[in-house]
Amino acid sequence: MFPDGHILEINLSNQSIQTIDLPGETYRLYPGGSALATYLILQQMVPGTPALSPDNVLVFAVSPLTGLPISGISRLVVAAKSPLTGAIGDSQSGGFFPARLKANGYDAIVVKGKAENPVYILIDHDEVTIRSAESIWGKVTGEAEAILRQELGDDDLEVAQIGPGGENLVSYACILSMSSRANGRTGMGAVMGSKNLKAVVLKKGTRCEPSDTEGFLSLAREAKDRLKHNDAVSGLADIGTAGDLAAFNDIGFLVTNNWQSGFSGEDASKITGEAMKATILEKRDTCFACAVRCKRVVSIPDQVDAKYGGPEYETIATFGSYCGIYDLETIAKANQLCNMYGLDTISCGATISFAMECFEKGLIGEKETDGLALGFGEAESMLTLIERIARKEGAFATMLAEGSKQASLRIGKGAEAYSMSVKGEEMAAHMPQYKPGLGVVYAVNPFGCDHQSSENDPLLMMPEDSQERIWLGKLGILHGEEDSYGLDDYKVQFAFDSQCFYSVLDTLCLCQFVWGPTWQLYGPDDIVKLCKVGIGWDTSLFELMRVGERRINMMRVFNAREGFTKAEDKLPARMFEKLKNGPSVGIGIDEQAFQTAVDHYYQMAGWSAKTGNPEEGTLRRLSLGWLIQS
Amino acid sequence: MKMLDVTLNGQIQQIPQGSNVRYMLDEMKLGKQAIVYLNGKKLLQKEYDVVLLQPFDELRIIKPLAGG
Known part of the structure; x- marks a missing residue:
């Protein structure tokens, strides 16, 4: 027997809330995550619906396994039609929100329609309410989460939310939980923002139990021993995802200056995982029930707050070598800004590196950039631009808020050749020339x-x-x-x-x-x-x-x-x-x-x-x- | 301690006599997730501990770079 799926369906236009059971025989074909999400979207979204229309169908999904206490099992999928690509959008994140969603009894949340005013959804098992988000709309993620805890008088909440980037419909806005775990790619935060939905908030759930306790615990307990004998995963735990950055550079495949090169020379040594561990790393963090603890948490007094986590490999590359910036403090600030404002670090960094190349090649100048000197290595301009993009402040940042492909079409003059994207999504930091x-x-x-x-x-x-x-x-x-x-x-x-x-x-x-x-x-x-x-x-x-x-x-x-x-x-x-x-x-x-x-x-x-x-x-x-x- | 010369990724290096491939991997701070060619032949992982390096051996050691 395959368990039935429990789907929470919410229409924000008419405030309707209902729970639908997906029979196990159907659920087995689409057993969770983005398979379940895509199945639900195909069933419910009319083809040709604009991504930022109320009729787009936004799905948060976990799986029948989520919430069981074993390493690497707490992942959340968010899917909808993407405003960045016009194709299916799909993103994953870790943390504790996924396990908590299942512990509240749900395999997926389907959100349709658009609220008249900003709202958030509060879920406490069967008790689901749509509440005003007036007090948190416009707030950055860390601040919004603190307000929610205070207003609800509950410190034990899990919150998946958008920042001002999602509210302002930046095409690559993300959704964050813990202000540091991002459903980053394909602009799912903008879809959430288009529905006037600021956050989904989960109260404490009920522990999920395995069907075969003894067999399950035996498998779960193997994690620590396997970790001890696995060089790759223990290295990931120790150094983080940036552990291979130096090695990529050594063989000439570290994306540099908007993919013009794969080699950053000796500068790469300043932004490695090892350098981060030796300097700004405060601690390692984890996801629900996970023994690996690969997440980085960094802090810089009065500049970077540990609550916004730390940059992973992709973030270090996109705000670092993509942009010709070899300073971990700048990269940590960029990471923090993206997590505060709710922007995908990959698309944001890559879009800025695209703009840097356009600037260096003379396709745009300071007149077009609203006064920013934007060559490779311009750290302050990069940080300023992140905030402007999130707020859609000025014509230039508003253009970049649509991603590099759309921006290239507006700039013209051959700029499209500098948008390193596929289907309009900026390429992550793994070079196809090597792979x-x-x-x-x-x-x-x-x-x-x-x-x-x-x-x-x-x-x-x-x-x-x-x-x-x-x-x-x-x-x-x-x-x-x-x-x-x-x-x-x-x-x-x-x-x-x-x-x-x-x-x-x-x-x-x-x-x-x-x-x-x-x-x-x-x-x-x-x-x-x-x-x-x-x-x-x-x-x-x-x-x-x-x-x-x-x-x-x-x-x-x-x-x-x-x-x-x-x-x-x-x-x-x-x-x-x-x-x-x-x-x-x-x-x-x-x-x-x-x-x-x-x-x-x-x-x-x-x-x-x-x-x-x-x-x-x-x-x-x-x-x-x-x-x-x- | 008697030393011998081997070539590692194109560079001549002195190592203690009696060293095995594992010694080289440890020196490079690599675990077993590595690809080792000894005199042009790819070794199996089970050989890393048992194959003793000889004078003038040519080693090529590659770390396969994945992602995340």
Whole structure:
């Protein structure tokens, strides 16, 4: 038996609140996270609905496993049509909010309509109320959370909220819990803001119990021992996600100056995870029930408050090497501003680096930037610009608030070549020139160039008897490689199959640093076991891979309904140029080989060679025949 | 302590005689998540502790960089 799903549906236009049970037999096909969210959006959103319209459907989702006390299990998906891309939007975050949502009895919250005035939703099990957000609208996240605690007289709250960036409909506004855990990508904060919804607030929940207590506890207790013997995850715990930043630079693949280079020289040593640990790191933080404790918390007296967490690798890269800034204090301030105002650090930093290149190349000057000198390395201008973007203050910042692609179209003069984006979403800090398989997924992924949607090419180089290769073998990925640069059919299969597996993780809402197909603490077989001991779901890796593939195809169908085709599955032209300096000099992706790889991906995925969208047979195989009728 | 010369990623390095591959990984602060080529042949992880390095061995050690 698969548990029923409990969906809370709220229409902010008419203030209606209802709970809907999703039968277990249906829930099993879309078992949580972004699979469940996309299923609900496909059911309820009319194609062609503008992203910031009241009719967009915003879904917060967890999974049947969420809330069980084991490492890496507290992840929240927020999905809706994206204002940044016009495609399906999708984002994940950790913290305690996800576990708390499940502990209040809900697998998902569906929010439709638009409140007349700003509101927040307060959830205490079956007691759900829509309340005025007058006292917190316009406040930065840390301040708003403090006011909510005071007003409700309750210090034990979990709050997912937008900042002024979301209120002002910045296209890449995010949603934050703990003022530091972001559903960052694809602008879900703007969708929330468009509904006049400031926050979702959760009261204390009821402990979630596994179906097989003894089996579950046995699996959960293994985490500490596995952590002790796992160099990759223990390194992540010690140094954080920026642990590989120096190594990326050493081989010439640290995004530098808006992707003009992959090499920052000796400057990179100033912004590494090790440098952060030695200077501004205050402590490590964690998510619900997790033994890893990978989150960074930094502080700088009178400048950076620990309550806004600390910069992760992506944030350090986008506000650091992307922008030519090699000062951790500046990067920590930028991170804090984004977490206060509710902006995605990747898109924000990358959009500013785009503007810096436009400035340096003379496409814009101080007249256009509202007086800001904006060359690479201009730290104060960058910090000023973040606040202006969040507030949409001035014409220039308002333009950048739409992301680099839209800004490039407005600037003209060839600026589009400097927007390092796919489907309008700025690229995360993993260079496709080094990881072309990841590059294929950057191109075809339905919600934009996500770096957490497939496995990284270099892991195929590991020896055959490594955990990485043994676990990949469980997915049928058997072919190893001598370097990471290949783009043959084996690589495309690796990209597709690992994407399906990561899609499972984003469906079951499992953390990719704890559960995964290569270096993590728990592998593919462990996830099957978790489903059994956690909720009594007697599944298999085969069924789970189908779940992952089904999610991707649903998202692709969503995009097709919005008019997307293979024409949008393109990397920026710069990826096909040869890198000009540093250890990676001369390396670039062969454009013809890349296009062939994308075509082969479509064949493997069962997508049309003409449109890039799922064939009917593919949808029928995945129990998605109902989408053909629609 | 007797030393011997090996080449590590193109650089000549002196190491104690009797050192195994694990010694080199520890020196580089790498765990077992590493790819090791010894004289052009990729080693299995189970060989890291048992293969003793010989004078003039050529080692190439690569850390596979993933992401997050």
